[in-house]
Amino acid sequence: PEVRAALLSFQRGFAQERGAVLDGRDIGTVIFPDATAKLFVTASLGARARRRWLELRAKGVVAELASVEADMGARDALDAARTAAPLRKALDAVELDTTELDPGAAFQMALRLVRERLGTVGAV
Template identity: 50%
Template sequence: MKHIRIAIDGPSGAGKSTLARSIAAKLGYVYVDTGAIYRTISCYMLEQGIDPTDEKAVVAALPQAKVEIRYGADGLQHMLLNGADVTERIRRPEVSGCASVVSAYPDVRAHLLEMQRQMASADNVVMDGRDIGTVVLPDAEIKVFLTASAQERARRRTLELEQRGTPQSYETTLREIEERDWNDTHRATAPLRQAADAVMLDTTQLDFQASEEALLRIIQERSGT
């Protein structure tokens, strides 16, 4: 039986993870947050005192960072790093910055590519990231490019950080998002871009419910259900 794979790509702060997780729950699909995998690798580098800009050191350390995904009783994806649950830790701003650098390295992406593809081969999945529809699952049945203006993404991220107890100014968050956008779209390996057969969904003017409804419509239209 052929599995349905839904690939959701888009820039940092576009709401990919929140929407993908909710959609997966509604459809009864497995949710895979690939960004969390890169964040977990980055978390390891920071904890080991490895300079994320030192590509050779990062690549050399990869074998020591055992990354696993577990799904808890809450149905949510939990990230394990060498056996320890780092799900909350990887959402810190310093890890995001490190992930932007580390994820650009070809050897890091190659190291994690097969892991991501295996996850998509076992079940119906909703997988989000920055190169899912273009590199990881280029033949995915449904592809969506989810975006919003940098200003709106910064507003949402600032609110999210405040709710997590790690507040950060809007100006700082906007600058980080713009830097992340530039890094993601200009890296040599698997740059962020909309796949030719992906549907664009701009949520700048939409709240969560409207965004979710729009995404579900796209999935229903593309799947013929």
């Protein structure tokens, strides 16, 4: 709790000074609940597991896809059930499902959604 409180203060101060793009399970629900633009980025468990499995293979790590998927599913369950800042979509967040998107397409879609939410191109 003490470390979390210190991080909360740091994150809020950092982003309010210059603006920021932040990523984390509770950025839109706890850290910046009043942020103008919030994305809840998601993908199917299968797609996320495959991406992680490919990352591991590229690093020379031997892993079974089924094992990676099982581990991710277990972590998802823990993240959703945790007492402090569980993983959940903020009510005013725009959901971006990247299951069928490559990284470039996901970025372009995120940029478009944020620009729409902010109402200006220059504010991004």
